[in-house]
Amino acid sequence: xxxxxxxxxxxxxxxxxxxxxxxxxxxxxxxxxxxxxxxxxxxxxxxxxxxxxxxxxxxxxxxxxxxxxxxxxxxxxxxxxxxxxxxxxxxxxxxxxxxxxxxxxxxxxxxxxxxxxxxxxxxxxxxxxxxxxxxxxxxxxxxxxxxxxxxxxxxxxxxxxxxxxxxxxxxxxxxxxxxxxxxxxxxxxxxxxxxxxxxxxxxxxxxxxxxxxxxxxxxxxxxxxxxxxxxxxxxxxxxxxxxxxxxxxxxxxxxxxxxxxxxxxxxxxxxxxxxxxxxxxxxxxxxxxxxxxxxxxxxxx
Ligand SMILES: [Fe+2]
Numbered sequence: 001x002x003x004x005x006x007x008x009x010x011x012x013x014x015x016x017x018x019x020x021x022x023x024x025x026x027x028x029x030x031x032x033x034x035x036x037x038x039x040x041x042x043x044x045x046x047x048x049x050x051x052x053x054x055x056x057x058x059x060x061x062x063x064x065x066x067x068x069x070x071x072x073x074x075x076x077x078x079x080x081x082x083x084x085x086x087x088x089x090x091x092x093x094x095x096x097x098x099x100x101x102x103x104x105x106x107x108x109x110x111x112x113x114x115x116x117x118x119x120x121x122x123x124x125x126x127x128x129x130x131x132x133x134x135x136x137x138x139x140x141x142x143x144x145x146x147x148x149x150x151x152x153x154x155x156x157x158x159x160x161x162x163x164x165x166x167x168x169x170x171x172x173x174x175x176x177x178x179x180x181x182x183x184x185x186x187x188x189x190x191x192x193x194x195x196x197x198x199x200x201x202x203x204x205x206x207x208x209x210x211x212x213x214x215x216x217x218x219x220x221x222x223x224x225x226x227x228x229x230x231x232x233x234x235x236x237x238x239x240x241x242x243x244x245x246x247x248x249x250x251x252x253x254x255x256x257x258x259x260x261x262x263x264x265x266x267x268x269x270x271x272x273x274x275x276x277x278x279x280x281x282x283x284x285x286x287x288x289x290x291x292x293x294x295x296x297x298x299x300x301x
Contacts, residue, residue, distance in 0.1 A: 038064070039102045046071075046148070047102070048162055049085055049092040059085045059106045066100025071157035091159045095152070121211050126169075128176055133183055136172050139255055144168040146251035149295055150288075154247070159215075164244040166212050167219035171248055174203030174220075186263050198224070198232050219244045223252060226283040246285045250276060250292050253284075269296070 024040040041047055047068065049059070061083040069076045071093045077083055085092070130137040147168035151161055175183060178200055182193045189197065201224050208217045222245035225231035227238050231249075257272040267275070273293060280286040 034105065034107045036106075037104050039100075039104060041066070041068075041096045041100045041102065043096055043099050045096045045100075046161065046165065047094045047096065049088060049094070051088040051090060051092075059104060061085070062103040062105075064101040064103050066096060066098040068094045068096045068100050068102075071095050071152070071161065091162055093157045093161050122169075125173060125207070125211065129170075129173060132176050132180070135259075135261070136175050136183075139259065140169055140172055142255045142259075143171065143248070143251050146255065146292075146295075147248055150247055150251060150292060151244075153291060153295060160244070163213070163215045164219060164247065166216050167223070167244060168248055168251065170204070170208065170212075170216075171220050171223050171252065172200060173207060174200035174205075176207075177203045188263070201233055218242060219248060221245075223248045225249070227285055228282045230283070243285075243288075246288055250284050250288055254292070 024038075026038040026040065027035065028038060029036040039047065063077050063079050063081045063083075065079055067076060067078045076097070077094075126137065126140075129140065144165065148165055151164050156164060178197060182189065182196055185193065202221050204220065205217055208220060219242060221233070222236065222241050225234065225236040225241045225245060226249070227241065227246070229235045229237040254272050254276060257275060258266045258269060260266045273296075276284060276289050276292065280289040
């Protein structure tokens, strides 16, 4: 009796799944005992390994092409390297330095399914936002890119990086519950309408908690708080606002200032930076405004 099986890869491979960052999962083989698949990751993508995925199973990742780095340990993995994960105490965050293909081999039932379910939830949420309001979706994408860059520059990794990135992507998800007429009003808002809009910071609570965690919700709920207490919904000040929310606030305001709206055209990059500078110490954390400005100077160099 033969002791091996041969799989014709083309016949068992599912359609690749497009993930949130337009990375691809290409499942090669799946049974109750183990799964084999390929992750196709873009350059500068963040790939997380979730400890919750590792209950009673072991995963190996072989780098087929490209290069990636563990953001916590700074260890670099290149072609042929094998990453074997038996146990993880917290989320592992890997950053692709080049376009990368990982071959994943996981022992255990449906180990890739969790990744796919989470991914589907995220994609559905993003689609809801897009349907509701094009501006919010595009704004959220741009804010996500700025926050991701700033968080990496500040050395965020693991769970903290995951949380701030998800908060950035979904910071305005509460707008799903706001009346379209108010949301898209091409004129200035009345006081009552403004009060209604302000509710978006916390309206997405159950949606966020069902997909993410308290920590992600906390960042979202505080993204309109300002360090001098003039923000909303609670009027928190200084240190009572978490750093991640302060980072999100700067990136959010920069993008809002530089975007064209129905009733006004956006400021230039220089004008927006000047305004952030003027409000550093009152609305925004000065140290973080400096980091934000450095980010643009670096990309010009
Ligand atoms: Fe907002």
